Amino acid sequence: MTAVGRLTNEPIDASSLAVEAGSPSFGAILVFLGVVRDINDGRSVTAIDYSAYEAMAAILLGDIAREGAERHGPANVVIVHRLGELGLQEASVGIAVANAHRDDAYQLSRWCIDELKRRVPIWKREHYTDGTREWVDPTGAAVEASR
Amino acid sequence: MSVTLLLFASYADAFGTPSLSVELPEQATVADLLTAISGRSGAHVLPKAPLVAVNQRYAHPSTRIASGDEVALIPPVAGG
Numbered sequence: 293m294t295a296v297g298r299l300t301n302e303p304i305d306a307s308s309l310a311v312e313a314g315s316p317s318f319g320a321i322l323v324f325l326g327v328v329r330d331i332n333d334g335r336s337v338t339a340i341d342y343s344a345y346e347a348m349a350a351i352l353l354g355d356i357a358r359e360g361a362e363r364h365g366p367a368n369v370v371i372v373h374r375l376g377e378l379g380l381q382e383a384s385v386g387i388a389v390a391n392a393h394r395d396d397a398y399q400l401s402r403w404c405i406d407e408l409k410r411r412v413p414i415w416k417r418e419h420y421t422d423g424t425r426e427w428v429d430p431t432g433a434a435v436e437a438s439r
Numbered sequence: 440m441s442v443t444l445l446l447f448a449s450y451a452d453a454f455g456t457p458s459l460s461v462e463l464p465e466q467a468t469v470a471d472l473l474t475a476i477s478g479r480s481g482a483h484v485l486p487k488a489p490l491v492a493v494n495q496r497y498a499h500p501s502t503r504i505a506s507g508d509e510v511a512l513i514p515p516v517a518g519g
Contacts, residue, residue, distance in 0.1 A: 326519045342518075345447055345511055348495040349518075373518060385519050405519060413492070413511075414518030415448035427449040431486075431515040 294368040295361040297353025299346055301376050309388035313368045318390035320397040324405060326385040328378050332428070336421040341377040342384055345413040349373070352412045356404055360389070364400035367391045371404055373414060384416075440465055442472065442504060445511035454481035463504065469493065470500040472510065489513070 294313065306323045314321055328340050357369040368390040378384055387404045391397040409430070416428050444459045451457045461475050469491045476482055490513035491498045497513075504510060 343448060344518075345445070345492070345495075345513065348492055348511070351495055409516070409519045411497075411516065412518045413447070413513050413516055415514060416517045417448070427452070427514070428517045429449070429515045430517050 295357040297357045297371040304383040304386040313388035313390040320394040322397040324387040325383040339419040440506040453484040
């Protein structure tokens with residue numbers, strides 16, 4: 293069984309994630325990509341830079357992959373999160389899951405992205421068209437504005 | 440004992456540094472650590488109960504910190 297999570301500075305390729313997760317015994321492979329979109333909270337976004345507490349984030353991504361595969365398995369899970377500056381439509385996260393059947397795959401994929409957003413120490417700073425940059429705080433107001 | 444506290448993202452910006460050196464008594468807890476830094480410049484951005492990791496795992500206020508532990512203050516996470 294494959295259950296891995298990792299960080300990368302390279303573009304995320306959906307096809308290779310699908311290949312990595314696949315197995316002859318699993319009839320459903322689902323690849324989720326989270327990508328940079330142009331509007332957030334009504335503000336026009338041009339790019340996002342992602343940073344992490346890398347050692348801890350890598351551990352937790354692996355934890356989530358393993359826990360997900362146990363909850364909704366048998367399954368293979370590959371979770372990749374990208375760091376650095378990403379432009380519009382670039383993928384910040386890729387999650388490939390493979391299960392025997394699709395119902396488990398959909399549940400597992402959803403569980404993995406929810407857990408990633410809940411607990412993995414990764415942060416993003418949005419760049420806006422007016423030249424400002426702000427750390428995104430999903431718990432409430434923006435923490436700090438700069439430039 | 441002297442503990443190095445790692446800071447990231449908005450917290451690193453607010454404190455103006457990626458790490459703080461904090462002097463703590465032996466047997467100090469995460470809660471003690473938070474009290475010790477509450478007067479530092481930048482601490483006003485911290486929520487009431489900021490997340491703290493000890494040795495790369497989330498810790499509780501009562502978690503004890505030992506000399507040499509890797510301790511980090513974790514801003515609200517925003518992955519994905």
